[in-house]
Amino acid sequence: MKLATYEQIPVTPRGAGTGLSGGCLPLYGGIALSLERMNRILEIDTNNFICVTEPGVIVQTLQEAVEEENLFYPVDPASRASCLIGGNVAENSGGPRAVKYGVTKDFVLGLTAVMPDGEIIKTGGKLYKDVTGYNLTQTLVGSEGTLAIITEILLKLIPLPTLRLVLMIPFPSLEAAATTVSMIMRARIEPSALEFIERDAIIASREQLGTHVDYDDAAAHLMIELDGDNQDLIDERAEKLGEIALEHGALDVLLAETKQKQEELWTIRRSLSEAVKSRSVYKEEDTVVPRDRIPELLKRIKELCARWNISSVCYGHAGDGNIHVNLLKDDLPDEIWNNKLDTMIRELFEIVVDLGGSLTGEHGVGYSQREYISIMKSPVELALMKRIKDAFDPQGLLNPGKIFPTS
């Protein structure tokens, strides 16, 4: 980094390259700095429930290592089998379990990071409370590789829940499924995942995996996980949950009690993104709204798509209000797709902002969303973010071209 600064070479840090906003693309050439081989878990501290890790560890590897100690790192992005923990920190990754446990930022207690000029800083520590100076840890989490290069991470762990139950609930309409989400949360059921899946996503996944899915013609499914340490409490909540779903029009309530059946369902859930995207040229948006606005979000997305005559497939983390919207080109001519897409996305984001939402819940702004950020952030807010960027990286060498609009 000292050399890069001296020679004014742009540097783009890179994890596994699984991100969904183009954050690791070296837009201006220079150095693509891979953290892939810094792949050691340095310590699993079972006294303090903390994992010390390098950034290049695959998230699933990290999860499995801490589970051997009966500890739990609940952040569980669909790409966990290939994405790196450093990338998760840089993007503040979320995933399905955020509804109960929070996102990556809620688990990062400290960082070691290399500044653009090669100086090393340490933030936080093996500490659950620490207010000495500004919170540099949280400024770095989710900064998408634009402020410093993360080389060591202290992660909070929690006790591994001993029991788990997964429910699959088909609904006859998007609205019925979406409305049920808020009702489940209002009933204090505290699911550890509350996923919404539209029919076409289920079908794409079923076809890709060659598996069977009950009620695959239902307009939407909710896939819900409950976890904990007390079977009675889980059963009680599952029963209440089933009642609520049926009251709101669910076609059935299917329980996956064995670990094998649960894994099958999670495999379907994790395959959705690739299955949907393999069917067509696509553009994915990572909308997030207050969770009680999901029914309206879905309704307005479908109206928008009908008006533009573009098909869409939605799924995502409904418990967090985080819905991934896949816009599909299908057999539209390139010219029409290319011409209309930008305007349509702007309209989509205007709906999201109108509902009190945000452009991206967990994928980041990166390259793909940078031109849209000013739909949501004011010139004052963007200028402030730019000054924070300058505070870390006055020469603008680190991951240039990301987050901020070009205009």
Add this chain to the structure above:
Amino acid sequence: MKLATYEQIPVTPRGAGTGLSGGCLPLYGGIALSLERMNRILEIDTNNFICVTEPGVIVQTLQEAVEEENLFYPVDPASRASCLIGGNVAENSGGPRAVKYGVTKDFVLGLTAVMPDGEIIKTGGKLYKDVTGYNLTQTLVGSEGTLAIITEILLKLIPLPTLRLVLMIPFPSLEAAATTVSMIMRARIEPSALEFIERDAIIASREQLGTHVDYDDAAAHLMIELDGDNQDLIDERAEKLGEIALEHGALDVLLAETKQKQEELWTIRRSLSEAVKSRSVYKEEDTVVPRDRIPELLKRIKELCARWNISSVCYGHAGDGNIHVNLLKDDLPDEIWNNKLDTMIRELFEIVVDLGGSLTGEHGVGYSQREYISIMKSPVELALMKRIKDAFDPQGLLNPGKIFPTS
């Protein structure tokens, strides 16, 4: 703020003035800007579990208001009957329940804030996931009124636990009590509070409140709260907890099952700070270390105090490794107290840093700790923090003289 900027007048935001690091003192005169009358709770959103509030609401008032909706704001500083939520956000307050639920930063989803030049920014939203741009919310939380003036706060709420149990466990030595802390956590008991109280603090509180405390001659007590929604699980954990404590030398295990008895114990806990401080001129330090280092921290504090011939009373949030150390002047002549205190505090902080800890867990740096921050933060880190300060407040008008050392 526009006028203050135009006229170059320093502005020091102020909540209830209950902070413990002098954060609200207008060191350079100018305007002391009280947020006390912005005291409306604007909304308790029972669909999304979010409270929208102005900064001047008393924390206990806010807690009670959300509890009426069966929701829970668990951050519970001892000063909750008088401190303001805005001050809690500015200082990133902690308290006893952080061991299970986290500190203020873990509950702040969004802010409205006024910049030093009078411009208004909005950060976050009613959103559990949001990665559009840098995390200005978390940069502001804990920034001690030095970056912007917080005028509206979005707080995450959680379902109110229906059951609660408090245990009071006397120990014959500090070491036995401190060692037990780690053992309880290792056993996955997940207490909602795990407090350490040294004998002299119990005695001071007992005398001030005129109340009876069992085993008031025990060297230390652990006060432990369990909460949840399942009586069997709580009972099972209480039993396991009692066994662990007795194995590690506890003199007894006392249960407070009624709400009245629990409130009595919490009243004692909340009175400790004032009770101890009413006995002598004092200096309080807010040390925090990895929780398995508490036995060593206490041992070394007591050795240090013996060497300097200054008495100390310790208590605090042992589950977080956060121990408040009260150094007492007693009948030492002013001259000796004034001369030795600074050097002794430096030695204390060197011990803390040596144990992987931090100077302050929840009280902030403010005025009282600013000269010590460089014991822990490197010149590179301090310079970076200063540049962040400049990014928000280029003219240095907001709460000047805080956090950063004068030298």
